[in-house]
Amino acid sequence: MNLDQPSRQRHFEALYAADDDPWHVRDKWYERRKRAILLASLGKSRYRNAFEPGCGNGEMSAALAQRCDQLLACDGSASAVAAARRRVAQAGAERGRVRVERRSLPADWPRAAAFDLVVVSELAYYFEPAALVSLLSLAGASVEAGGELVLCHYLHDFDDRAASTELVHAAAGRLPGFVRTLRHADEDFLLEVFRKQGGNT
Template sequence: MGTLDHFESLYAASDDPWNVRGAWYEQRKRAVLLASLRKPRYRSAFEPGCGNGEMTAALAQRCDRVMACDGSASAIAAAAQRLRDAAIGNVDLRRCDLPEGWPAGGTHDLVVISELGYYFDAAALGSLLALARAHLAEDGELMMCHYLHDFDDRMLSTAAVHALADGLPGMVRTVQHRDADFLLEAWSPATLTGGAA
């Protein structure tokens, strides 16, 4: 079974297969990520791999508009229901396969890649990150957060995922948080930060 089929079967069986609503790990991770954003408000955020929309709903409170996508149609249906339940109307949800299905056009001043990067091989993740950089506004921020412990579906280590992001040209790391469970880092264009690491 391919990765996308695997996710589709998980979301078809449950709208919250990883308990992202109730698990303390997930609640704490969202809180740390949101607290680590450098600006109080963003014009446009993009969240690839949005799952059932819990992070999407949180981002929508800090952004004028959010575009979120997932490869699983069942995940998108769950996210749409989550946003309807919360009466959130500033999110554009799309089903798309990444990296090749990255939505064309426009830039974002926030891109959030959370719990996604290790499901790609190095070449595909490199393409995804290059697209993130190409669609990041010059005052933008790329935020990445990934689980540190091992699990069966992982194609890359969290260290390898973040090392690829750290190698993006013209970007410098602006945030780093590591604890026993996850690594969270952010990068911004060097022109914004003056080139300081």
């Protein structure tokens, strides 16, 4: 399925409007296992200010909220944002400490913010080459020295993929100023953690 970004955004809105868990991320073992491995792969026990673009229905957001003083999560789908807000509230995250916003990426990336954790999970492969370069550049620029950029993506092919997982992660690996601290590859997904050089680790 070759969709431009506005069409892709409408596609995701339709999916989340029909079902607030279209990929069964709450209960599917693949999703629960992947989430646990990602959380266990983070280099620090706690983060000051984190960003999760493409948060979907907020399952990962609810888990990240337990490790972050401040968390900004966003999605382009209004229905996904509503579901994510419900999920983080259910998880007991205090209002104001976790914010879930509707943002269209890469245009609405929070450029003025500096994060010590950015988690890009099951997102970057939906972007065409120019938008992907912009997304990753913005992600790299927004991570502060000593902070971490995490990428986690499904390896198998599917209809609305715009880029391969291997291409996405290779591009992230070329971001200046980062060193890879972890790489996990199994038959289903690729997870990598990159730390921005400088700062106290």
